[in-house]
Amino acid sequence: MRHLMNPLDFTVEELDTLFDLAVDIETYPAKYAHACEGRKLATCFYEPSTRTRLSFEAAMLNLGGQVLGFSDAGSSSASKGESVSDTIRIISCYADICAMRHPKEGAPMVAAERSGIPVINAGDGGHQHPTQTLTDLLTIRALKGRLGSFTIGLCGDLKFGRTVHSLINALIRYPDIHFIFISPPELKVPDYITDMLHDKGITYEEVIRLEDSISQLDLLYMTRVQRERFFNEEDYVRLKDFYILNKEKMKLAKKDMLVLHPLPRVNEISVEVDDDPRAVYFKQAKYGVYVRMALILTLLQSAGQPCNLCQ
Numbered sequence: 001m002r003h004l005m006n007p008l009d010f011t012v013e014e015l016d017t018l019f020d021l022a023v024d025i026e027t028y029p030a031k032y033a034h035a036c037e038g039r040k041l042a043t044c045f046y047e048p049s050t051r052t053r054l055s056f057e058a059a060m061l062n063l064g065g066q067v068l069g070f071s072d073a074g075s076s077s078a079s080k081g082e083s084v085s086d087t088i089r090i091i092s093c094y095a096d097i098c099a100m101r102h103p104k105e106g107a108p109m110v111a112a113e114r115s116g117i118p119v120i121n122a123g124d125g126g127h128q129h130p131t132q133t134l135t136d137l138l139t140i141r142a143l144k145g146r147l148g149s150f151t152i153g154l155c156g157d158l159k160f161g162r163t164v165h166s167l168i169n170a171l172i173r174y175p176d177i178h179f180i181f182i183s184p185p186e187l188k189v190p191d192y193i194t195d196m197l198h199d200k201g202i203t204y205e206e207v208i209r210l211e212d213s214i215s216q217l218d219l220l221y222m223t224r225v226q227r228e229r230f231f232n233e234e235d236y237v238r239l240k241d242f243y244i245l246n247k248e249k250m251k252l253a254k255k256d257m258l259v260l261h262p263l264p265r266v267n268e269i270s271v272e273v274d275d276d277p278r279a280v281y282f283k284q285a286k287y288g289v290y291v292r293m294a295l296i297l298t299l300l301q302s303a304g305q306p307c308n309l310c311q
């Protein structure tokens with residue numbers, strides 16, 4: 001039985017197979033409409049979410065399965081002091097697979113160790129967000145036609161943004177990637193990541209101004225400043241509008257540069273950019289459902305629960 005804690009839990013070949021399955025699901029949705037009939041997904045969200053939780057639920061419903069769960073720690077037994085290890089043992093009696101989001105780094109991993117069902121890390125603190133990374137990779141592969149041979153700019157809160165940490169981690173396995181990290185000095189990418197890039201001989205630059213590097217980019221990954229992970233509100237207020245991508249800045253970019261964002265957006269992308277064909281963040285959210293469908297099928301299979309497919 002497999003879990004998903006980190007994008008690196010899957011080899012590059014396994015990811016290719018998963019993405020092929022996601023594309024098949026997108027092309028032939030009816031074939032998968034009853035694939036998970038009789039199966040249940042539990043969504044255990046100890047931290048707020050709209051997209052991730054609902055996209056997991058939509059994914060399971062699209063597969064003909066059912067969903068149960070909670071969407072904040074206050075409405076679960078965590079508020080009575082129950083540990084995630086105990087909670088997952090109980091959830092294992094009620095559901096066939098679980099997606100868990102938790103503010104504490106490593107909590108889904110602790111749950112996976114005690115779980116009788118596959119556990120998917122749906123975001124743990126500022127650490128990892130593997131299903132967002134699968135979404136990002138599928139979007140890039142579908143719209144650029146390749147994973148590799150590009151310059152990617154990651155812009156915004158590179159310190160606390162778990163989607164950024166997960167994506168860098170996953171991209172370094174593909175050839176010929178150059179990173180440009182665009183952030184204020186206070187929100188720089190953590191040292192453990194730049195140390196890892198050094199060790200692996202992967203090239204990167206760190207810059208402050210988006211205008212200075214946007215023309216070099218094949219992909220621009222925007223992120224919001226992660227207010228909930230700041231220690232004081234003053235710092236957040238000072239940094240929150242550091243970057244605003246608008247039409248003027250888009251004029252400096254390549255004609256085929258793609259703009260991605262894990263969402264939710266706050267002010268970092270002006271709404272006037274939404275109509276630019278290079279802005280693909282809403283399409284990206286759609287790919288998130290297909291890739292989660294493919295993941296649920298793959299992990300259930302790994303737990304000896306093959307799915308019913310109408311050929």
Ligand code: NCD
Pocket residue numbers: 051052123129132162163223224262263264
């Ligand atoms: C991201 C997250 O939760 O880390 N959202 C998401 O899952 N799409 C990004 C964010 O909250 O900024």
